[in-house]
Amino acid sequence: xxxxxxxxxxxxxxxxxxxxxxxxxxxxxxxxxxxxxxxxxxxxxxxxxxxxxxxxxxxxxxxxxxxxxxxxxxxxxxxxxxxxxxxxxxxxxxxxxxxxxxxxxxxxxxxxxxxxxxxxxxxxxxxxxxxxxxxxxxxxxxxxxxxxxxxxxxxxxxxxxxxxxxxxxxxxxxxxxxxxxxxxxxxxxxxxxxxxxxxxxxxxxxxxxxxxxxxxxxxxxxxxxxxxxxxxxxxxxxxxxxxxxxxxxxxxxxxxxxxxxxxxxxxxxxxxxxxxxxxxxxxxxxxxxxxxxxxxxxxxxxxxxxxxxxxxxxxxxxxxxxxxxxxxxxxxxxxxxxxxxxxxx
Amino acid sequence: xxxxxxxxxxxxxxxxxxxxxxxxxxxxxxxxxxxxxxxxxxxxxxxxxxxxxxxxxxxxxxxxxxxxxxxxxxxxxxxxxxxxxxxxxxxxxxxxxxxxxxxxxxxxxxxxxxxxxxxxxxxxxxxxxxxxxxxxxxxxxxxxxxxxxxxxxxxxxxxxxxxxxxxxxxxxxxxxxxxxx
Numbered sequence: 001x002x003x004x005x006x007x008x009x010x011x012x013x014x015x016x017x018x019x020x021x022x023x024x025x026x027x028x029x030x031x032x033x034x035x036x037x038x039x040x041x042x043x044x045x046x047x048x049x050x051x052x053x054x055x056x057x058x059x060x061x062x063x064x065x066x067x068x069x070x071x072x073x074x075x076x077x078x079x080x081x082x083x084x085x086x087x088x089x090x091x092x093x094x095x096x097x098x099x100x101x102x103x104x105x106x107x108x109x110x111x112x113x114x115x116x117x118x119x120x121x122x123x124x125x126x127x128x129x130x131x132x133x134x135x136x137x138x139x140x141x142x143x144x145x146x147x148x149x150x151x152x153x154x155x156x157x158x159x160x161x162x163x164x165x166x167x168x169x170x171x172x173x174x175x176x177x178x179x180x181x182x183x184x185x186x187x188x189x190x191x192x193x194x195x196x197x198x199x200x201x202x203x204x205x206x207x208x209x210x211x212x213x214x215x216x217x218x219x220x221x222x223x224x225x226x227x228x229x230x231x232x233x234x235x236x237x238x239x240x241x242x243x244x245x246x247x248x249x250x251x252x253x254x255x256x257x258x259x260x261x262x263x264x265x266x267x268x269x270x271x272x273x274x275x276x277x278x279x280x281x282x283x284x285x286x287x288x289x290x291x292x293x294x295x296x297x298x299x300x301x302x303x304x305x306x307x308x309x310x311x312x313x314x315x316x317x318x319x320x321x322x323x324x325x326x327x328x329x330x331x332x333x334x335x336x337x338x339x340x341x342x343x344x345x
Numbered sequence: 346x347x348x349x350x351x352x353x354x355x356x357x358x359x360x361x362x363x364x365x366x367x368x369x370x371x372x373x374x375x376x377x378x379x380x381x382x383x384x385x386x387x388x389x390x391x392x393x394x395x396x397x398x399x400x401x402x403x404x405x406x407x408x409x410x411x412x413x414x415x416x417x418x419x420x421x422x423x424x425x426x427x428x429x430x431x432x433x434x435x436x437x438x439x440x441x442x443x444x445x446x447x448x449x450x451x452x453x454x455x456x457x458x459x460x461x462x463x464x465x466x467x468x469x470x471x472x473x474x475x476x477x478x479x480x481x482x483x484x485x486x487x488x489x490x491x492x493x494x495x496x497x498x499x500x501x502x503x504x505x506x507x508x509x510x511x512x513x514x515x516x517x518x519x520x521x522x523x524x525x526x
Contacts, residue, residue, distance in 0.1 A: 050470075050473060050474055053474040053475070054473065054474055054475070054476065170470075171386075174389070177389070178389050178390070178391075182391065182393060182397060182398075182399070183398075185389075185391065186400060186404070186405075186407050186408075189407055189408075189464055189466065190405060190407050192466075193407075193465075193466035196466070338405075341404065341405050342404050342405070343401070343403075343404070
């Protein structure tokens with residue numbers, strides 16, 4: 001009986017600590033976001049630093065080289081791609097006022113009104129709403145002038161955290177593990193190692209897959225002469241980070257744009273065929289790259305994670321929801337599995 | 346003045362006395378100072394009170410410990426028999442560096458202890474980053490394992506001979522008893 005009460009108190013205490021921690025994370029949302037992004041980038045770049053270490057390069061030198069290389073790549077991308085992306089976004093904003101687009105939306109409107117007539121009043125005014133939505137949101141992106149705090153956060157703090165995590169990540173990890181009490185020390189070391197093995201492959205594999213899909217989609221859309229190919233291609237690559245849903249969202253965006261901007265209906269079929277082909281390539285390669293069966297998430301879990309991520313942390317939350325859920329899943333799985341092996345009460 | 350020069354020319358000897366301690370361990374005895382420094386960076390310093398358990402028999406093993414201070418006992422759980430008593434400069438659990446096998450006995454601190462732990466994940470990571478050092482360590486580890494295997498084989502052989510001798514004696518005794526009746 002007494003033991004039961006103690007167990008309950010223990011559970012209650014842990015729950016209070018857990019809720020407090022979640023609240024703290026939420027309250028420090030902005031800082032947590034920066035640390036998570038910086039740490040994840042460092043984690044993803046770690047194999048590169050290791051590869052250089054294998055060739056006898058000191059870790060600090062390797063970190064500096066990677067840091068400068070990454071800076072150069074980003075600068076080149078900004079220099080060559082940024083003007084094209086801005087031009088395409090501007091075109092999207094203006095494109096919605098085209099006559100063909102208006103006519104298409106009106107057809108959809110009539111179709112919907114006929115089927116939703118039982119609702120009584122005129123239920124939709126798609127044209128106005130759609131135009132307003134795109135104008136406002138694309139204008140938001142185009143007119144986006146980041147504040148001082150945001151610039152400081154994204155362009156100074158993230159690279160700063162990334163640099164030191166990449167350089168000193170091992171000793172930080174070691175310091176954290178070393179602070180674990182004796183009884184749980186070997187257990188913590190074991191869990192951390194198992195997580196590292198499973199997640200390292202998974203996260204890097206996902207990122208590589210997203211990159212491949214992004215490049216292939218952009219190329220395919222460019223060849224098929226789809227407007228705004230670069231914006232849609234990049235979006236399709238990013239969407240690919242969300243399993244099950246991502247590929248459909250990427251393809252759907254391309255199809256919608258094609259419907260609104262292209263006269264020939266054959267283009268839609270070609271786009272669908274291209275995206276199916278890209279998914280085939282992605283699945284074949286990804287399966288070979290990602291050796292992490294334990295990280296497999298159920299579609300319902302993916303959907304919930306995306307909803308929660310998007311609700312609390314916006315667009316970035318949508319993208320990071322699945323990797324973060326994978327980290328949590330592996331952590332819980334390994335903790336339970338190892339707790340049994342270490343026979344904790 | 347002395348302290349300034351002392352600081353400039355001071356060799357980075359790692360945590361107090363660890364390098365000398367490492368040199369005593371057969372696994373690390375052939376390493377250069379530079380290589381020892383790399384190993385030192387992998388070490389975890391752990392403190393235990395007298396009577397504290399370091400690991401339990403049957404738990405997954407992740408690495409080995411070197412005794413820097415104090416006395417450690419290796420205990421066979423079912424009987425409570427003390428298999429070994431280890432002191433400064435001695436080590437235990439080295440097989441777990443090669444393979445994550447369950448601990449074959451419990452390790453307990455008899456007195457307050459300071460131990461240096463080195464663990465398989467860090468060894469594997471070092472093997473990847475610094476293959477030549479990794480090969481040296483693995484070679485030393487396999488030599489020790491090989492020596493243990495030869496010793497175990499000899500002991501087993503002796504025990505087998507003893508068992509055969511006892512069996513023969515028992516048969517002879519039975520035969521004499523049968524003749525007597």
